[in-house]
Amino acid sequence: MSAVLSAKDLCVSISGKPILRDVSFQLEQGKILGLVGESGSGKSMSALSAMQLLPEGAEQTGILDFEGFNLTHANDMQMTRIRGKDISMVFQEPLTALNPTRTIGDQVAEGIRWHLKVSRSEAFERTYDVLERVGLGFEQGLTDRFPHQLSGGQRQRVVIAIAIACGPKVLIADEPTTALDVTVQAQILTLLKDIVKKEQMAMLLISHDLAVVADMADDVAIMKDGQIVERGPTVQLFDTLSHPYSQKLFEASNHVPAPRNDPVDTSVKPLLQVSNLSRAYPLPRASVFYRRQWHKAVQHVSFHIAPCQSMGLVGESGCGKSTLARTVLGLTPPDGGHIRFLGKNPYSVSREDQQNMRLGIQAVFQDPYGSFDPRHTVERTVGEPLHLLRRELSSHQRRKRVHEILESVGLSSTDASKYPHEFSGGQRQRIAIARALVTNPSLIVADEPVSALDVSIRAQILDLFADLRDRLGMAYLFISHDLSVVKAITDQVIVMNAGRIVEEGPTEEVFSNPSHPYTRMLVSAAPDLNVALRKRKERESKGSL
Amino acid sequence: MFWFAFLRLLGLTITLLAASLVIFLVLEVIPGDPAEVMLGLSAQADTLAALRTELGLNAPATERYVTWVLGMFQGNFGISYTYSVPVAELISERIQVSLPLAIGALTLSTILAIPIGVYSARHHGKSVDTGIMSIAQIGIAIPNFWFAILLVYVFAIVLRILPSGGFPGWGESVTGSLQALILPVVALALPQASILARVMRSALLDVLHEDFIRTARAKGLSNSATLWRHGVRNALIPVLTILGLQFSFLIAGTVIIENVFYLPGLGRLIFQGITQRDLIVVKSSVMLLVALTIFVTFLVDIAYAAIDPRLRQSR
Numbered sequence: 086m087s088a089v090l091s092a093k094d095l096c097v098s099i100s101g102k103p104i105l106r107d108v109s110f111q112l113e114q115g116k117i118l119g120l121v122g123e124s125g126s127g128k129s130m131s132a133l134s135a136m137q138l139l140p141e142g143a144e145q146t147g148i149l150d151f152e153g154f155n156l157t158h159a160n161d162m163q164m165t166r167i168r169g170k171d172i173s174m175v176f177q178e179p180l181t182a183l184n185p186t187r188t189i190g191d192q193v194a195e196g197i198r199w200h201l202k203v204s205r206s207e208a209f210e211r212t213y214d215v216l217e218r219v220g221l222g223f224e225q226g227l228t229d230r231f232p233h234q235l236s237g238g239q240r241q242r243v244v245i246a247i248a249i250a251c252g253p254k255v256l257i258a259d260e261p262t263t264a265l266d267v268t269v270q271a272q273i274l275t276l277l278k279d280i281v282k283k284e285q286m287a288m289l290l291i292s293h294d295l296a297v298v299a300d301m302a303d304d305v306a307i308m309k310d311g312q313i314v315e316r317g318p319t320v321q322l323f324d325t326l327s328h329p330y331s332q333k334l335f336e337a338s339n340h341v342p343a344p345r346n347d348p349v350d351t352s353v354k355p356l357l358q359v360s361n362l363s364r365a366y367p368l369p370r371a372s373v374f375y376r377r378q379w380h381k382a383v384q385h386v387s388f389h390i391a392p393c394q395s396m397g398l399v400g401e402s403g404c405g406k407s408t409l410a411r412t413v414l415g416l417t418p419p420d421g422g423h424i425r426f427l428g429k430n431p432y433s434v435s436r437e438d439q440q441n442m443r444l445g446i447q448a449v450f451q452d453p454y455g456s457f458d459p460r461h462t463v464e465r466t467v468g469e470p471l472h473l474l475r476r477e478l479s480s481h482q483r484r485k486r487v488h489e490i491l492e493s494v495g496l497s498s499t500d501a502s503k504y505p506h507e508f509s510g511g512q513r514q515r516i517a518i519a520r521a522l523v524t525n526p527s528l529i530v531a532d533e534p535v536s537a538l539d540v541s542i543r544a545q546i547l548d549l550f551a552d553l554r555d556r557l558g559m560a561y562l563f564i565s566h567d568l569s570v571v572k573a574i575t576d577q578v579i580v581m582n583a584g585r586i587v588e589e590g591p592t593e594e595v596f597s598n599p600s601h602p603y604t605r606m607l608v609s610a611a612p613d614l615n616v617a618l619r620k621r622k623e624r625e626s627k628g629s630l
Numbered sequence: 631m632f633w634f635a636f637l638r639l640l641g642l643t644i645t646l647l648a649a650s651l652v653i654f655l656v657l658e659v660i661p662g663d664p665a666e667v668m669l670g671l672s673a674q675a676d677t678l679a680a681l682r683t684e685l686g687l688n689a690p691a692t693e694r695y696v697t698w699v700l701g702m703f704q705g706n707f708g709i710s711y712t713y714s715v716p717v718a719e720l721i722s723e724r725i726q727v728s729l730p731l732a733i734g735a736l737t738l739s740t741i742l743a744i745p746i747g748v749y750s751a752r753h754h755g756k757s758v759d760t761g762i763m764s765i766a767q768i769g770i771a772i773p774n775f776w777f778a779i780l781l782v783y784v785f786a787i788v789l790r791i792l793p794s795g796g797f798p799g800w801g802e803s804v805t806g807s808l809q810a811l812i813l814p815v816v817a818l819a820l821p822q823a824s825i826l827a828r829v830m831r832s833a834l835l836d837v838l839h840e841d842f843i844r845t846a847r848a849k850g851l852s853n854s855a856t857l858w859r860h861g862v863r864n865a866l867i868p869v870l871t872i873l874g875l876q877f878s879f880l881i882a883g884t885v886i887i888e889n890v891f892y893l894p895g896l897g898r899l900i901f902q903g904i905t906q907r908d909l910i911v912v913k914s915s916v917m918l919l920v921a922l923t924i925f926v927t928f929l930v931d932i933a934y935a936a937i938d939p940r941l942r943q944s945r
Contacts, residue, residue, distance in 0.1 A: 181840060185939070195851070
């Protein structure tokens with residue numbers, strides 16, 4: 086079959102800096118090409134160049150052939166006739182990809198009116214049609230609603246509707262599910278696959294997640310530093326990975342840190358005890374005459390963490406996991422129930438109890454860069470929690486402690502005088518971990534600590550967490566939406582849904598044999614590289630029989 | 631949307647009442663004796679007593695406040711001490727100059743600023759943009775009375791096509807009145823337009839970096855269609871904020887321009903009221919300005935909600 090869109094020796098540079106180097110690929114009718122790579126590999130730039138929406142000042146050479154027409158030579162006028170009609174794009178973040186001030190119907194109909202030059206009423210007829218095709222047909226009055234009134238999954242369906250409204254031949258999806266919850270991700274991926282097969286589009290699927298690509302794509306290309314290092318039909322490619330980078334990527338995606346040596350002693354007094362905890366937030370009033378409604382973020386949650394134990398907490402956005410984390414950290418007092426850390430109440434009036442709790446529980450967050458003051462040196466950032474120590478340290482002792490900690494998280498003591506912007510994402514997360522460790526805590530609350538990191542760096546950070554657990558006997562409350570991360574690092578797990586614990590138990594058991602329907606749904610929706618590849622092989626062997 | 635407007639209006643009415651209380655306290659209760667303030671320290675005892683009776687100052691403060699507020703509702707603002715005419719009459723006369731002046735200057739500055747800001751944002755970083763923004767910077771920096779004098783020199787003295795000052799009154803001559811307002815409107819609009827153009831430009835540049843602009847381009851919309859359909863509307867919120875602030879300023883903050891052109895406007899009335907210690911005029915005009923400012927705030931709020939649906943939910 087001939088390619089609908091093909092790139093040949095495509096090179097793009099921005100103000101002299103090469104971004105893409107000799108990139109070639111073919112998109113065929115009814116087929117999905119998966120493009121994987123880590124941040125900065127040039128995969129998004131490939132998508133933007135296929136749309137000819139490159140940033141200002143970009144220079145390109147090579148051929149982008151769409152039905153015999155070289156897009157790299159097209160001017161903007163010609164591209165406005167192709168974009169959205171023949172080649173369409175789906176973006177990562179559905180909330181910001183939609184104009185907040187215009188209705189859904191308006192935004193979907195706009196492209197239809199622009200390309201097909203039909204009347205307003207006909208454009209709306211077609212809009213209803215397209216919304217039905219993306220599974221939003223049953224939503225009454227959807228066309229009159231605004232993006233902020235929709236859920237994340239619904240918004241992404243609208244973005245897909247905009248893209249497929251004029252029946253394009255090529256669909257480009259740049260991380261279409263990265264911002265979504267796992268169950269929603271599974272739905273959106275199925276939808277995209279169905280559309281591509283049914284309407285015989287050619288699709289370029291860009292993702293950092295090998296599992297998603299292995300599940301979706303017919304062919305896969307792996308990118309690094311602006312070049313495609315390896316490509317081939319999905320199953321075959323993953324079986325015979327030959328390039329060292331692809332092998333490294335594959336291993337990192339499946340990485341599980343070494344398990345702990347000795348089992349956790351659960352007979353000792355628990356470190357953290359949470360019993361019957363509840364917390365509600367007031368919702369904005371619908372009207373002054375109505376009673377105020379409350380959002381019950383956490384309801385009757387009980388669990389405990391033993392010393393050296395690592396506890397996982399999984400659930401989708403809005404399930405109450407962040408509220409629970411804030412309550413444990415002493416930042417949000419509970420409405421009901423209580424928390425005991427080493428037998429003491431962190432919300433007690435005693436300053437000493439409070440201080441002990443702050444020394445003993447530290448936090449690591451998702452975005453390390455956002456949690457640093459860019460004008461503080463690493464030494465100041467890491468050393469800051471030391472003021473909690475009752476015995477004031479001399480500046481010499483302080484410095485020594487910071488250097489020690491930096492070395493124990495895999496940085497060097499000479500990094501102390503540098504500033505946050507001088508480090509890479511992975512190194513910054515190490516700094517954040519160093520800051521958490523500096524007071525010698527016994528529990529670290531880690532809220533999505535590896536979600537913003539590339540797979541290879543994620544593997545290193547997970548190793549660091551495992552190493553600290555073994556070396557320092559650290560206990561963790563590990564919060565993540567990513568089941569594979571939780572599976573890799575925790576012994577026990579709690580599954581939360583709508584503010585309540587629906588299932589808890591040893592991690593292995595819960596994930597291999599989930600008993601609650603919600604957990605089962607979560608587990609089956611979570612992308613897993615090995616499972617995806619196994620299913621593909623089964624399907625293909627059936628197909629060849 | 632109706633509830634949103636209603637709740638806003640309710641809130642603003644409360645603000646208005648609170649403002650009236652503050653004005654009353656500051657002008658009539660705190661300094662001691664308003665009659666003494668108005669007549670000065672060297673006043674005779676019997677003159678003071680006469681004025682007190684005339685102003686009704688012998689009644690308790692609460693009664694005076696209630697009478698004052700109820701009077702305003704009936705259009706009775708009291709009688710000016712220096713002019714010996716009802717204040718309502720004075721203000722309504724002056725507002726016939728000030729309101730057209732403010733509306734004219736605001737309209738002119740908006741008409742100039744929005745296209746200029748959009749054009750500049752579109753050619754962001756190019757020499758056209760730098761040139762326009764430098765001119766805007768000069769427009770902000772030039773003192774408007776100096777610019778007003780320059781306008782008078784060019785259009786009234788050299789070209790002799792417009793009057794140099796004065797105001798015939800709408801009853802006398804409509805065209806004459808309009809002509810009299812042209813130069814002051816231009817003088818007031820220049821700095822306002824400069825500020826507004828800069829705000830429009832930077833707001834639009836911010837919006838153009840948003841993801842939904844890329845979505846619109848990916849739909850196939852051309853650059854200018856994207857700009858007008860998705861960019862400008864979203865960039866209007868900060869522009870509206872500035873417009874609201876400018877209107878309040880233009881209604882009463884234009885004493886200098888009114889003096890340059892000999893216009894009998896509200897700004898001059900308040901200025902004279904203050905210099906002549908005519909507390910009755912000051913009290914009523916300040917109240918009127920508060921009411922106008924609150925009303926404009928209300929309009930701006932409604933416009934926000936009309937532009938951005940996320941702001942429509944009442945909290």
